Structure formats: C-alpha cells, structure tokens
Amino acid sequence: MSDLSPRLPAWVPPGAGRAFACREMPGIPAPEPAPAMPAVVVLRPAPAELAERLVAGDRSALARAITLVESNAPRHRSDAREVIEMVSSRAGQARRIGISGVPGAGKSTFIEVFGNYLCDRGRRLAVLAVDPSSSLSGGSILGDKTRMELLSRRQECFIRPSPAGGALGGVTRKTRETILLCEAAGYDTILVETVGVGQSEIAVRSMVDCFLLLMIAGAGDELQGIKKGIIEIADLIAVNKADGNNRNRVRAARAELERVTSFLNPFTTNWRPPVLAVSALEREGLKETWAEINRFFSHIAESGEQTERRKHQALAWWRGLVEQELRSRFFSDPRIASQAARLETEILAGLKPPSIAAEEILDLIIPNLA
Numbered sequence: 204m205s206d207l208s209p210r211l212p213a214w215v216p217p218g219a220g221r222a223f224a225c226r227e228m229p230g231i232p233a234p235e236p237a238p239a240m241p242a243v244v245v246l247r248p249a250p251a252e253l254a255e256r257l258v259a260g261d262r263s264a265l266a267r268a269i270t271l272v273e274s275n276a277p278r279h280r281s282d283a284r285e286v287i288e289m290v291s292s293r294a295g296q297a298r299r300i301g302i303s304g305v306p307g308a309g310k311s312t313f314i315e316v317f318g319n320y321l322c323d324r325g326r327r328l329a330v331l332a333v334d335p336s337s338s339l340s341g342g343s344i345l346g347d348k349t350r351m352e353l354l355s356r357r358q359e360c361f362i363r364p365s366p367a368g369g370a371l372g373g374v375t376r377k378t379r380e381t382i383l384l385c386e387a388a389g390y391d392t393i394l395v396e397t398v399g400v401g402q403s404e405i406a407v408r409s410m411v412d413c414f415l416l417l418m419i420a421g422a423g424d425e426l427q428g429i430k431k432g433i434i435e436i437a438d439l440i441a442v443n444k445a446d447g448n449n450r451n452r453v454r455a456a457r458a459e460l461e462r463v464t465s466f467l468n469p470f471t472t473n474w475r476p477p478v479l480a481v482s483a484l485e486r487e488g489l490k491e492t493w494a495e496i497n498r499f500f501s502h503i504a505e506s507g508e509q510t511e512r513r514k515h516q517a518l519a520w521w522r523g524l525v526e527q528e529l530r531s532r533f534f535s536d537p538r539i540a541s542q543a544a545r546l547e548t549e550i551l552a553g554l555k556p557p558s559i560a561a562e563e564i565l566d567l568i569i570p571n572l573a
C-alpha cells in the first residue's frame with residue numbers, strides 16, 4: 204500500500220525543517236477504468252421480424268415496412284426487398300380500387316364516408332394515394348387525414364399519405380409495393396386515390412382491378428377531351444354532389460355521361476361503365492356504388508379478366524422496372540459517364556450523327572450481337 208502521508212516538496216531549500224508550510228499531498232490512486240459504455244444501437248427490427256409482425260396485422264410494422272419501401276437509401280431498399288419477398292405469398296387477395304377525379308370533385312369527402320360504410324360492413328380498408336405533385340405540397344392525403352377524421356380513427360382502416368418521391372415512376376413503384384404490403388397485412392380493400400389531371404390516373408389504372416371516376420356536374424363540359432380520356436379508362440362513374448339544388452344538374456350530367464359511355468369502347472370487356480349519382484355530403488348512393496363494385500368484381504372474376512389483368516400488370520410492372528433501372532445504372536456507370544461527355548460534345552459540334560454515337564456508347568456495355 205502506498206504512503207499517503209504529506210511530504211515536503213523536492214524544491215524546498217536544504218535544511219527547511221517542519222516550519223516550511225508547503226506539503227506535497229500524495230495523489231489518490233487512479234480509479235479502475237470505467238467499463239466501456241455499449242454503443243447506442245437504434246433498434247431496427249430485422250426484415251424477418253418485420254415481415255412476421257406485419258402478417259400478424261401489426262399496424263406499426265406495416266407502417267415501418269412502407270417507410271422502408273419508400274426510402275431511396277440502398278440499405279433500406281435491400282431490407283424492403285427482403286420483407287416483400289417474405290410476405291408476397293400472402294398478397295394479392297384484396298380488391299384494388301382506384302379513385303380519381305378533378306380537384307374539388309369530392310374524392311376525400313367521398314373516401315371518408317364510403318370508407319366508413321365499407322368498414323361498417325366488415326371490410327378492412329387501406330387508403331393510399333398517388334399524387335406526384337404532393338411531393339411539393341407535402342401530400343394531399345396527409346392534409347386529408349383531418350378531412351378523413353372518422354376513418355383515420357378506425358382500427359379497420361389504414362391511411363397512408365402519398366410518398367414523396369419526385370417523378371411519377373418512383374411514386375408508382377412505391378405505391379405498388381405498398382399495396383402488396385397492405386394486402387399481406389390483411390387489408391381486403393385497397394383504395395388508391397389520385398387527382399385526375401395528368402398521367403397519374405393512367406399509372407393508377409395500371410395497378411388496380413377497378414377504376415372509379417368521381418365527377419361533378421359541369422356546365423355541359425362532360426365531353427371535354429381531358430375528361431373523355433379519363434372516362435375511357437373508368438369502370439364506374441359516380442357524379443358527386445347530387446344534393447340540394449344541384450340534383451337536377453347531376454341528373455342531366457348523368458344522362459349525358461351515359462350517352463357518352465355507350466359510344467366508347469369499354470376498358471373492361473363486356474362491361475359498360477354504370478353512371479351513378481352520389482352525394483358524399485349526404486351519404487347518398489354509397490349502397491348503390493358498393494353494389495356496382497360488387498357486380499363489377501363478379502363480372503371480372505367470371506370472365507377471367509381479373510386474373511388476366513393482374514398478370515398483364517405484373518409483367519408491365521416488371522418490364523418498367525427493368526427499363527428504369529437499366530437507364531439509371533447505365534448512366535451512372537463511370538465508363539459511360541466519361542464517354543457520354545465526349546460523345547455529347549461531338550454531337551453538338553456536328554462531328555458525329557446521334558445514331559452512330561448511340562451505337563458507340565451502348566457497345567461499351569451491351570454489344571449488339573444481332
């Protein structure tokens with residue numbers, strides 16, 4: 204044991220006796236080194252655990268899996284892929300229904316009341332959105348959660364705002380994968396909402412079985428080109444706001460739309476899209492809408508079109524993904540990047556025809572063996 208009694212310092216003058224006041228105190232023994240703190244680990248469930256919880260109906264596991272799917276980080280992408288692979292055998296059982304309509308048509312209000320109607324009848328509902336514009340505005344359904352107040356509080360319903368993701372391609376990939384996850388989690392009805400103003404309704408059409416178009420009675424403009432394009436892909440049309448003194452206008456719009464649909468080639472074989480009048484505000488026409496949706500699903504089940512459509516959609520999805528991924532991997536390959544810059548300069552200077560330059564750069568990676 205060390206001597207802990209005070210001593211005179213080494214620098215005191217020789218002969219300094221006890222009168223010298225300075226004393227050197229011995230240090231105290233160093234404490235044992237503290238055990239190293241374990242590194243802070245953020246607990247992220249492994250994909251297998253997440254998949255297990257998800258199929259057991261755990262909503263937070265579903266939300267987390269969707270977040271992985273929506274992430275663009277490579278690690279999340281690989282985790283997401285694992286989860287999807289593990290749960291995909293349980294997907295595919297739901298009715299996938301798209302809902303579109305111009306801004307203000309009443310989509311959110313309709314989904315709130317129709318969603319509640321479906322939940323009351325024992326359906327388990329997932330509401331998703333494809334809205335590329337919302338990456339700027341923050342997500343229309345997100346704001347809508349207040350409009351879908353009752354629905355968002357129901358245990359049988361899962362509402363997910365549209366993924367922020369820039370290009371429509373990215374958003375639709377995420378929504379497609381989200382549909383699979385929701386199905387694996389036991390949701391039997393998937394509503395995919397989109398604004399009917401651009402390409403997004405075509406994208407939604409390619410991921411659902413049934414496409415419901417919500418319209419409003421316009422000033423005789425039902426035949427406008429933009430709307431006609433959307434009418435052509437609809438399986439069901441519902442003219443909303445059939446209430447108060449708007450009823451007559453809705454009646455007229457309905458008659459006009461019925462006339463139009465009788466001329467058009469139906470999107471679904473041997474199915475003429477019915478035109479309904481509904482009022483989301485007064486909760487009218489919900490029963491009729493659901494009856495027509497049921498009739499539609501019986502029709503495509505009997506004709507085999509549901510199966511065929513899904514097969515076709517799966518192939519188109521796969522092909523789209525391959526094309527998208529090829530493009531992005533091609534242009535991010537360092538061998539391509541340097542050559543691309545050179546070829547672009549040559550094209551701009553008129554030294555090389557674009558077709559020759561295209562062959563040249565493609566040959567670097569994928570030689571044309573034909």
Ligand SMILES: Nc1nc2c(ncn2[C@@H]2O[C@H](COP(=O)(O)OP(=O)(O)OP(=O)(O)O)[C@@H](O)[C@H]2O)c(=O)[nH]1
Nearest residue numbers: 305306307308309310311312443444482483484485
């Ligand atoms: N009178 C009447 N008004 C309705 C009805 N449904 C919706 N509205 C009103 O129409 C307006 C637009 O409704 P939303 O549900 O926000 O429409 P939306 O299609 O979701 O609109 P965006 O999200 O902007 O594309 C709101 O003021 C609603 O209260 C209805 O059945 N009757």
Ligand SMILES: [Mg+2]
Nearest residue numbers: 310311343347
């Ligand atoms: Mg809305």
